[in-house]
Amino acid sequence: MKNEKPIKIVLGLVFAALLIAGGIPLWKHRHFQMPVIAGPGVSRVIRLSDFEPSLKGSVADTNIFVLEGQEPGGKALIIAGTHSNEPAGTLMAFMMIENATVKKGTVYIIPTFNASGSRNTKPGDGYPLYFHVPTPWGAMKFRMGNRDASPLEQWPDPDVYIHYPEKQLLSFLDVRNTNRTWPGRPDGALMERVTYAAMELIRRNKIDVVFDLHGAETMFPVTNCIVAPEKSAKIATIASMTVKAMEGFDNHVEPSPENFRGLSHREIGDYSDAWPFLLEAPIPFLDQPTGPKTEKLMMDGKDPFLLSLAHEKKLFVPYDENGWPMDKRVGQHASVTLEILRQYSKKFPDKAIVFNGVPRYAEIVKNGIGSYFHDPTKADPKSIYEE
Amino acid sequence: MNIIMILYYLITAYLVFILGWNFLKEKKSVGNLILALLVLTPLILRLLRVK
Numbered sequence: 001m002k003n004e005k006p007i008k009i010v011l012g013l014v015f016a017a018l019l020i021a022g023g024i025p026l027w028k029h030r031h032f033q034m035p036v037i038a039g040p041g042v043s044r045v046i047r048l049s050d051f052e053p054s055l056k057g058s059v060a061d062t063n064i065f066v067l068e069g070q071e072p073g074g075k076a077l078i079i080a081g082t083h084s085n086e087p088a089g090t091l092m093a094f095m096m097i098e099n100a101t102v103k104k105g106t107v108y109i110i111p112t113f114n115a116s117g118s119r120n121t122k123p124g125d126g127y128p129l130y131f132h133v134p135t136p137w138g139a140m141k142f143r144m145g146n147r148d149a150s151p152l153e154q155w156p157d158p159d160v161y162i163h164y165p166e167k168q169l170l171s172f173l174d175v176r177n178t179n180r181t182w183p184g185r186p187d188g189a190l191m192e193r194v195t196y197a198a199m200e201l202i203r204r205n206k207i208d209v210v211f212d213l214h215g216a217e218t219m220f221p222v223t224n225c226i227v228a229p230e231k232s233a234k235i236a237t238i239a240s241m242t243v244k245a246m247e248g249f250d251n252h253v254e255p256s257p258e259n260f261r262g263l264s265h266r267e268i269g270d271y272s273d274a275w276p277f278l279l280e281a282p283i284p285f286l287d288q289p290t291g292p293k294t295e296k297l298m299m300d301g302k303d304p305f306l307l308s309l310a311h312e313k314k315l316f317v318p319y320d321e322n323g324w325p326m327d328k329r330v331g332q333h334a335s336v337t338l339e340i341l342r343q344y345s346k347k348f349p350d351k352a353i354v355f356n357g358v359p360r361y362a363e364i365v366k367n368g369i370g371s372y373f374h375d376p377t378k379a380d381p382k383s384i385y386e387e
Numbered sequence: 388m389n390i391i392m393i394l395y396y397l398i399t400a401y402l403v404f405i406l407g408w409n410f411l412k413e414k415k416s417v418g419n420l421i422l423a424l425l426v427l428t429p430l431i432l433r434l435l436r437v438k
Contacts, residue, residue, distance in 0.1 A: 001413075001414055001415055001416065001417065004414060007417060007420065008410070008411070008420065011417075011420050011421065011424060012410075012424075015424040015427070015428075018428075019428065019431060019432070022432075023432060023435070023437040026437050027437055030437075151433075152433075152436050154392075155392050155395060156391065156392070156395050
């Protein structure tokens with residue numbers, strides 16, 4: 001090879017330039033903070049590491065917003081961001097933190113449950129790194145995360161993930177999936193410790209109802225639904241029928257399978273006294289046969305390939321040229337959550353949980369979820385928390 | 388960071404060193420130089436903890 005040294009220098013410089021150009025956006029994404037304003041209903045903010053100290057100082061630690069009512073009642077936990085590529089739940093959590101007040105009972109809200117996953121991405125699928133929500137004061141920027149925690153926090157993956165304590169063999173990837181590591185353990189992998197901390201939060205505070213907010217593909221049968229184990233099924237069914245009758249949208253009930261371990265709707269019910277509900281809203285962005293995975297597809301859910309599949313009756317949800325916009329997904333989560341709590345409060349009046357200031361489906365679809373977010377530049381800095 | 392993770396980072400650093408050494412010692416093929424750099428990419432990103 002002639003001119004060996006200059007060739008090596010040029011190649012090395014090109015390599016370094018590509019590495020830096022590719023690495024900087026990922027570094028910025030990982031360190032981008034999303035401000036959320038603690039509204040009038042937030043009485044205190046605690047951390048997941050308060051329930052599992054080994055999380056302290058790690059990326060996996062996250063905020064828990066506590067909204068305490070004036071009157072005693074039941075306790076609910078709302079978990080969003082279990083899968084950070086299903087962001088409707090996080091938007092609903094932000095909206096509740098900024099606007100909700102609790103009249104009866106106590107509500108705990110975790111907006112970014114898998115904090116590591118929210119700082120991860122899926123370059124192989126060409127995920128956008130961010131998405132924007134229009135608000136009256138400008139566009140609000142959110143990190144678009146991934147389903148699983150980043151390998152920077154938990155690595156290497158095992159060949160086979162053996163669930164604790166049920167010993168079921170699961171995919172290696174699910175060891176970083178916080179909807180496969182329930183109920184967790186204090187000396188396990190990082191994501192097992194995250195779910196263990198949440199279990200401790202539930203057990204120590206005697207939480208009655210737990211919501212885990214998700215999104216699922218339109219081609220996946222477990223979508224547009226409430227997944228509930230035996231003990232939660234009756235209330236889930238009544239809530240499903242009520243939102244259909246009163247608010248005009250479908251949200252059927254799926255039973256939580258007894259033999260599929262590690263999921264919130266199974267393990268929270270089995271390893272605590274709480275009643276779990278996992279809410280799934282359709283998210284066309286996650287379907288495989290779509291066009292490019294753009295921010296637009298994430299926000300409006302419109303895709304011509306899915307539309308043609310809908311004509312062939314291959315989807316599990318109604319789908320037309322209006323797509324499945326983010327406002328509709330957040331609205332469904334809000335209405336179903338409120339309806340389940342209303343039904344639970346009717347069944348157990350001494351454990352009632354009553355909210356004010358949370359809009360339902362029709363209002364969110366009409367006004368847009370962004371209309372409920374407040375401008376952080378005009379908020380009291382002490383009330384701003386970084387997610 | 389647990390012990391297994393630390394060991395994997397050490398293995399990664401060793402592979403980066405070996406590949407870098409091969410890059411410096413390669414005398415014949417430009418193709419081999421480019422291949423060494425391509426293989427280095429994910430390893431260096433991991434060592435730098437970018438992604």
